[in-house]
Amino acid sequence: MEYKIEKKKAPGRKDVEVLGATFEEGKPEGEELGKWRQKLESREEKLKYLQSGERYWYGKDWYGSEKRKNPA
């Protein structure tokens, strides 16, 4: 995905650049309500999601609370 950079005013400073929202606009409706897995279309996207979204098991370098340990 592409990250959007937004300019915001910060108190006591000039404009700052912040990372914009990453959620999709609008609300799902009708049949599509709740069906989120279809959004991942290609195999690459799906594998990437496993590595990021399901990183607790499939992330290469991130084990959450177990980060500091050797994998069993």
Place this chain on the structure above:
Amino acid sequence: MAEAETKSIDNASIKMIEKAAADGANTAFDRAETMKPCPIGAEGTCCKNCGMGPCRVPLPKGKEETPKEKKERRGICGATAETIAARNFIRMIAGGAAAHSDHGRGVAKLFLAVAKGEAPGYEIKDEQKLLQLALDFGVTIGDRSNNEIAIDIGEKALAEFGKQEGEVLFLRRAPLKRQELWRREGIAPRGIDREIVEIMHRTHIGVDQDYRSLLRQGVRASIADGWGGSMIATELQDILFGTPAPVLGRINLGVLKRDEVNLIIHGHEPLLSEMIVVAAQEPQMIELAKSKGANGISIAGMCCTANEILMRHGVPLAGNFLQQELAIVTGAVDVMVVDIQCIMQSLTTVAECYHTKIITTSPKAHIPGAIHIEFDEHNAMESARAIVRTAIENFPNRGSNIDIPKEQTNLVAGFSHETINYLLGGIYRASYRPLNDNIINGRIRGVAGVVGCNNARVKHNENHVTMVKELIKNDVLVLQTGCSAIACAEAGLMTPEAAEYAGEGLASVCEAVGIPPVLHLGSCVDNSRILMAATAMVKDGGLGDDISELPVAGAAPEWMSEKAISIGQYFVGSGVFTVFGATWPTLGSPEVTEFLFKDLENICGGMWAFEPNPIKAAHLMIDHIDKKRKALGIDKARERILYDMAMRRELEAA
């Protein structure tokens, strides 16, 4: 109070219990009245494992047992009450683990047939879950087709059942500390079938006669269920039928339709019912139904098959275990098709009072008096069409004695672990972080898994609903499966509006995320999803390194099946404090009970408790959650005032 009102809290069920009495249909509610449980068997101190027995070794009533009496309290073979109670208990685990795991095996066989192109009508629906399992099982992905990958996964999954050495593969999904504990304690299961068979061997006359050793084997077999057979069933079903995502459904007997053909799908496997759902939508079937005077075909589910098709298709759910006979009593069910598990043999007898046809479909589950249309995965659509046709043909045979209760409730189902992860963070930041943060900051006190059956010995649905309301009132987020989920959905606890029953903290989180305070995770094999959710909470960090450190608890307040004992034992074996209601099957041996309720905590980090009063049981869970919060050092957070945006603005304006 009318008599029926003492038997259920659900109005639709009360009406049908009354109608059954008027129609002369004998139900489980009547039988529970006329037949009391055997007090010796209920406490686990009756053994019939050999032809010298049955031997009954009950605790003396109303007096302390002398050491001499205790020494003499044995079976003919010399087995003590401890041995007998422990054997009985782990044979229940074997029965439950076998049921879940054989279900898993059935799914794995179908899965392999689909991968090989030998099961027309089925397909791989969730490629992402397929890839996930390929990573779990070490199957090469590369440029291979989904079917090629699936063949390898199917073969590896099937091999898990008959594996003799090593470890069940999904154990690797558990927190690292948990895996180490299982290995250290010698309770990591080697293969699924092996541990179940070993229970049967150890409990044969004259084999394992130390209750501690017997009970440890019970833990090992139960882990083979939760992290093995059940998890395989859940994961492969997700690949074949789709990983559940939130879906709006309706529930209770009011979903039956007076003017349409009513076909109820009951049992536990979604394999055939998925096809029935498709067959019932075929234009020629709808035409046939119209030619018989019906306005359409209405499919409704019952028990866990219902949970499966509800969360994937939004198919309405007619009720839970104790409502299966009552659905027929409406007089409006044209066919009830059943697969496996929790199907009352009396369905055919109740059906004799009405026009309903009972169809059995599993080669493993026949019932005299039922029609048998065997499910054949190679020709599933044909079996499905034959069943739908039978229902349509039976529509004109309905009698005039029809009464469909109007009660039905909305619910949101389909909260798989993957969906919870997604809902909490979105597609780019899926995460359990918001849940953990809200537990740490105290808005959510903890998480409870409330699962399990109905039990005709307790008021239908009462314990489930009372316990869950008490938990959410105290800011405990509740995850549910099975008949317990159905009970709470019927009581309206599975819609976002149910946040009104929740404590302020939990309600605020539910509102922000847009989820109900009580989440429906699926059928009883889907308790494996609760294990995954708990593991994700551990791995996300901030709440300890193991499931046993989390502020979580489990319960089955109306349990009755051996499967529930296996589930409870794998919750405990995974580190969760678990409270059962209704009855407890080892009370005849204080030593065995003590081992399960206390000593197991030193081995597994989790332990059992028994408390029939649902409010007291909920407070045992809350106390345990608070104990874990204290150990994590997050107990103070709950006392802090949490400022939301509105409060901050007010402060600034002041």
